Amino acid sequence: MTSLLDVRDLTFHYADRAGPVRAVDNVSFSLASGGSALGLVGESGSGKSSLALAIMRMLPTNVARYDGEVWLDGQELLGMAENRFRQEIRWRKLALVPQGAQNGFNPVLRVGEQIIEPLVVSGAAGKREARARAQELLAYVGLPADVYLRYPHELSGGMKQRAMIAAALILEPPVVIMDEPTSALDASVQTQITNLLKRLKQDMNLAIIFITHDIALASDLCDDLAVVYAGEIVEIGSAEQVLLHPSHPYTQRLLASIPRLHSDTLPQFIPGAPPDLREPPAGCRFHPRCPLVFEPCAQKSPPAFEPADGQMARCWLIEDGSG
Amino acid sequence: MSLLRPLLVRSLTMVGVFFVVLLMLVLTLGLTGFSDRILSATIGEQLRAERTALAETIRDPDEMEKVLEKRREELEIFYGLSTPWYYRLPRTALRVLTLDLGEARTLRSFDGSNRVFDIVTERVPNSMLLLTTSLIITATIGIIAGAYLATRQGSWLDRFVSGFAAVSFAVPTWWIGILLILILSIQLRILPSGGMYSTPPPTQPLPRFFDLVAHALLPVITLVLVSFGPSIYSIRTITLNIAQEDHVKIARAKGLPESRVRLRHILRVAAPPIVTGLMFGLAGSLSGSILVETVFNWQGMGRLYYDALAGTPDENVIVALTFIFTLMYVVIRIVLEALYVFLDPRVRYTD
Amino acid sequence: MPTSRPNTSTNPLVQLQDVKVHFSVRKGLFGSESIHAVDGVTLNIAAGEAVAVVGESGSGKTTLGRAALGLVRVTDGQVRFESRTVTALSQKEQKAFRRRAAAIFQDPFASIDPFMTAYESVAEPLVIHGIGSDSERRERVFQALHDVRLRPPQEIAEKYPDLLSGGQRQRLSIARALVLQPQFIVADEPVSMVDASSRAELLALLRELQERFNIAFLYITHDIATARHFAQRIVVMYLGCVVEIGEAADVVRNPMHPYTQALIASVPEPDPANRLRQRPSLPGEPPSPVNAPSGCSFHPRCASFMSGRCELTTPRLLEVEPNHFVACFLHEGSDAYQN
C-alpha cells in the first residue's frame, strides 16, 4: 500500500442517554499522495465532523465503540500509544483546522505565540527561529506581519481563518484536515480561502481532507470526493466521477439540490429528513428517502460496488446495472 | 495607554460607589437630625464645663445666663449648627475626604489617642491581614481543587462539593466562628478563643509571630471554611466551560502536553472570570470579616464597629469606619479591576 | 428626479424612497459615532412580486428589511405601504399594517417562543389582533400548518418547539407569518440555517405560497444563486447603498457592477474543472459601515478603480439598460436611457 493516508473500516460510536449514536460506521477511504484534496461532503449530523475527530483520536469521554485502522505513512495510528501519538503524529503529521476558526484561538494569548507553540514546545526550534518561520507562513497565507503580535479578537473572521491555516502548517504536516473552514465567511472571502488552499496543495505538496456540507464548494478544491450519509460513505470517487457521473441516488439528489446560478432549472429537494443516528434505518440508510427504492434496499445494507474504475458506491441499483 | 483606558472606565463605577455611599452618609446624618443632635450635645457639654469655670468669676445668675447665651451662639456658629445640615454636612464630607475624621467620644487607640483617624487606621492592617490571608487561601484551594474537579465531572466528589457549596450559602460565617470556638477552644482547648496576642504578648519577634499565627488560625479557618466550597464550585464550573471550548480541542490536537493544555489553555483563560468571581466575593468577604472579627475579638475594623456600637455608642467612629471601609473596598476593587484588565486582552481593546 | 427611479411598476405595494437608517453607537466614554447602515435606498415592490436583496455582511440588507416593515426608525426618506407612509402611521394604523405585512427570520431556533406550543405560536398573531372565535382560530391555525406542510397539523400543534427540527421550526415561523394572510413578507435569510437538502424544499414552499396567495416578498440573502431562482428582481447592496438592480436573470447573466460581477464569480458551481484554477476573487474583506470609504464605497476593492474619480464622488444609480440600474462610473457614459 503506497497511499499516504489509509482509513480502513473506521467505526466510532458514542453513547447518548438514549443509547449508542452510530456517528461513524465502517468508513474506508485513502489519500493517494500529497498535493491533492479529498472532500468529505455531508449534511449536518451526518457524522463527517466525528470522522475527523476519530482520525485525530480526539474522542469525547462517552465513546461506545471505536475500532478500525488508520494507516499514515506506514504507521497504524489507532493502536499507537497515546503519548507517542501525541508527540509524533498530532500536528506533526496530522493537523486540524476546526470548524469556525473564530474559536480555535485561545483568546488571551497572542496569535503568534499560538502559531509557534507546537514548534517551541517540541523543542525543534528556538523562539526566534520559530518566529521567523511563523512570519513567513503568515505572509504566505496573505496576512500582514503584525498579526503575529495581535490578539485573536483583533482579527476578522477571514484573518483568523488564514492564521489558523498558518498555524496548521507550522510543523509542515503531510496531511491537514479542514472542517468547514469557510462556512461562516462571506462569499468573497470564501473564494480567497479556497484559492489559498489550492495554492497550498501545489506549493507545499499538502494532502487536504476538506469537510463541508456544500458539495459545490468541495468541487472548488477537491480532487476526490466522498459523500457521507448517516455515518457512512455512500459514494467516493474522483471529482469528475462523482460530479459528472454520480452513481448513488443521494449524490444525484444532492447535486440537484444546488441552486445553479446559470441555469433555469429549479433546485430539487430531497423529501424527508436525515435519520436519527441512534436508530438508523435497516438496509440502505438512505432508502426511506430514496425515489428509486426497491426490494433489497430495506433488507440488506449494500456493499461497496465499483461502478467505474476507482469509484465506489453503496447502492443495490449498481449491482442490478452491472449484473 | 491601552491598559489605562478600560481601567479608568471600570474604576469610574467604583468612584461612583464611593460617592453614593458618602451621599448616603450625609443624607442619613442630616435628614434624621442626627447631626444636629450630636452638635447640640457637644455644645451643651462645653457650656456646662464653661459654666463651672465662670461660676468662679460671675456671681449674678442673670448675667451668667446672658454670657452663656452669647457663648452658645458663638459655639453654634463655630460648629455650624446655625446653618442647616445641607450646607454644613457637605463641608464636613469634604473634611472627611481629607481623612480629617474628628475625635472619638470614649474609644481610644492602642496608645491612647482619641483621634478617630488614629483609632481606625491602626485597625486597617489587622483587618487586611485576616482578609487577604483567607482570600488567598480560598482562591488557592479553589483554583487547585476546582481545576481538579473539572476533570472528574459527575463523580461523587464533584456532587459532594456542589452540595457543600450550596450548604455554605446557608451558613452564617460568624456562627461557624462561634462553633469553632466552642469546640476547639472551649471543649478541646487547642486554640485561643480570641484576641490577636496572648496576655502578656511575647516580646521576641519569632514567638510573637507564632503567637499571632495561633490567634489568627481560628478566624482564618472560619473565613475559609465558609467560602472555599462556593469558590471551588464556581472555579470548577468556569474551568469546565472553558475546557469545552474549541481552542482547547485545538491545543490538544497540536500535540501539546496535557499539563500545558491545562495551564495555558484552560486555567490561563479562566483567570479573568475567576478574578471577576473574586470581585463579587469581595464584598461578601469584607462583611464576613466584620462579623468574624467581632466573634474572635480580632482588633480590626469589624471589632471596632462592635465596640463602637456596644455600650455608649461612638458616633464619630461609626461614621468614619463606614467611610474608611468603603474606601478600602473601593481601593481593593480597583486593584482587582486592574488585574482583570491586565489578564484579559479583550477588555484592553476597546476601539 | 427621473434618473433615479429604478422602478417601472405603476402601482407598487411597497415603496422605499431614499431610505436612510443611521445608528449611533457609543464609543469610549462619552463619544458616539454614526453608522450609516442604509444610506439612501429607493425601491418599489409590486403586489405579488418577489424582490431579492443580495449583499455580504455589513451591506445593510437586514436593516433595509426591518425598515420596510417599520421595525426600525428611518433616519431620512420614506417607507410607503399602499401609498401610506409606514413611519407616520398612528398606533391603530400601525397595527392594521402589521396584519398585512409579516416577517420571517433567519434563526429558526431563536425566532420561536420556546414556551409556546406550535399551536400557540401560530395563533399568537390572531390573539394579538383579536381575530376570530376560538374555533375559527383553530381552523386558521391548522390550515396554516397544513399550508406549510407541517402535517398532520393536529399532532404538530401540541408540540413545543424543542421537539421540532430546524426545518420544521422554520416552517412554523412561515405559518405564523402566513396566518394573517399578509400581502407582503420580508424574509431575512430564511434558509441559510437549514441543511442543503431541505433548503431547496423551503424555497420551493415559499415560492408556492407566494404564487398561491399573491404575496409580495422581500427576500434578503447573501446567496445570489437562491435569489436568482426565487425572485423576479435582484437588488445588490454594498455598504448601505444599492449598486445594481435588475431582472433576476438579467443581473446574473449580465452583471454590470464590478461588485456584482465578483459576487457572481465567487459562487462555486459543481464543476470539477474549478479545482485546477484560481477563481477571481475580491481583495480584502467587506468593510464595516463604521468607517465607510469615501466616494464609491466599493472603490478600495474594485478591479476597475479609476483614480481621481471613484474615491471622490459617489456614482448615482442609473438605468443603463431597460429595467437594469447600475451605480458605477464605468456605465455612466453608456446611459442610453437617461433623460
Place this chain on the structure above:
Amino acid sequence: MNMASAFRELLRSGPGFGGASLMALLLTAALYVLLAFPLDFGESQWSNPVIWVDNPKAVPPAWTNPLRQDARPLHRVFEGAEPQTVQTARSGPVHSWRFPFTYASSHPPTFLAVTLADVNYAERPPLVLISLKRPDGKQLRIYRHTVRGPREDENGPFLRYAETPLRVQLSTDEATVTAAQNFLAEEFDLRLDGGQIGGRVDRILFGVPAGSADDAFAPLTGDYEIIIQAALREEGDSVGKVRFVVGGGVFGLMGTDSLGRDLARGLLFGLPVALFIGVIAALMSTAIGTSLGIASGYLGGRADIAIQRFSDIVANVPVLPLLIFMLFIIGPSLWMIIVILVAFGWSGLTIQVRSMVLHMRANQLIEAIQSLGASRRRVMFRHILPQITPYVLAQLIFAAPSAILAEAGLSFLGLGDPSIPTWGQILETGFRTGGIYVGYWWWIVPPGLCIVLTALTFMLLALGIEPIVNPRLRQPAS
C-alpha cells in the same frame, strides 16, 4: 405544565423533596407560633423578666440528662390554688398544700423559691409556714412569713400580693439560712456559721453531712415533700395561690439563657420572623429587580443607560457597613432592616435580567413578535417574562436566605429590633454575656442551626425548582 404536575416533579427530585418537606414543616411550626403566641411576644414576654423569674438561669435542656453520668435535677414547679386540706386549729383555719416529689440527682436544686399571691384576710394577717420533709424522716421548717398587716388608714377586708405576688428566693433568704443552720446543729450536731452556709442552702437541705470535712455534703436522694401551711385567723380568709419552685439543673426542650428565658419559646417565635424577613425582602427586591431589568433591556435608550449605571453602582456598594451605619443612626427596627436590604438587594437581578433581555432581543424572537404587531406590554409580559421566570423564580428563592442571614448578622452586632426577638438576637445575647466562653452551647448552637436550616430549606427548594421551570432541562415527554 400545570401546577400540580410541576409540584409532583419537584417532589421527585432529591433536593426538591427535601426542600418541600422542610418548608412544610417550617410553615406548620410558624402557623402554630402565630396561633399560640401573642403577636407582641417580644415586649410582653421575652423582654419581661417577671415571666422568667422562676426559671433556672443558663441551664441546658432536659434531654441532656440521659447523656450525663450525673444527672442534674429536673426543674419542678408546684402550684396550688384551692387548699388540699383544711384543718381548724385554735388560732383559726389552717390551709395546707403538700407537694411530694422524688429527688434523684447528685446535684442539689439550683434554687428554691416560693410565691404567694392573692392573700385575703378580714382582720388579722395570716401566717405562712413552709416545711421540707426529707426521705430520712427528718423535717424542718424552712420559711415563715407573716403577711403584711393593715395600715392605719386602711379598712378590711384586705387584699395582699394581688398585683405583685410575693416571691421569695429561699436559697438566699436569711430566714432559710438560719433554719438550715439550726437544722444541722440539731440533727447532725454540725455547727456552721452563716457564711459557711450562704450559697449552699440547697446542698444542705437536700443532703447529709459527709466525711470528715465540715462543709462536705453528700446528696440525699429519695422522696421529699414540701408542705406549705397557711394559718388563717378567720373563716373566709384565704391564700389565693401558692407556688413552689425547685430550680432544676436542666430545663425544658432547649434550656434557658442567663435571664432564665425559655430558649425553646424564643427559638419558636424566631421562626415566623425569619420566614417573614426572608420572604418579604426577597419578594420586594425580586419584583423591583425584575421590572427594572426588563424595562432597562427592552426599552433601551436613556432609561436603559440610567438604570444600568445606577444598578451598577448599587450592586457594588459594600452593604454591611452601610447597613450598620444606617441602622445605628435611624435606630433598629425590623422594617428598616427589610427596607435597606431591599434597597440594596435588587440591583444584581436587574443587571442579570437586563442582559438576558438584551440577549433575547438579539435572538430575533422579540423582533418577530413585534413584527406581528404585539404591544409592548404583551411582548414584555407574554414573551419576555415567561422566559426569564425560571431564573427569576430561582433568584427569588435564593434571595430569601441571604436576607435571613443579613438580619441575623445585624442582630448579632446588636442592631436587631429589640421588640421582636430573632435568632440572631438570641445568639448576640449569648455572645455578649460571655455565654460562649463558659460553654453554654445550648444557647449558641440551636439558634444558628435554626438559621442554617431555614436558609437551607430555601436553597434546596431553589435547587429543586430550577430544572422544572427551565424548559431546556425539561425532559421530552416520551
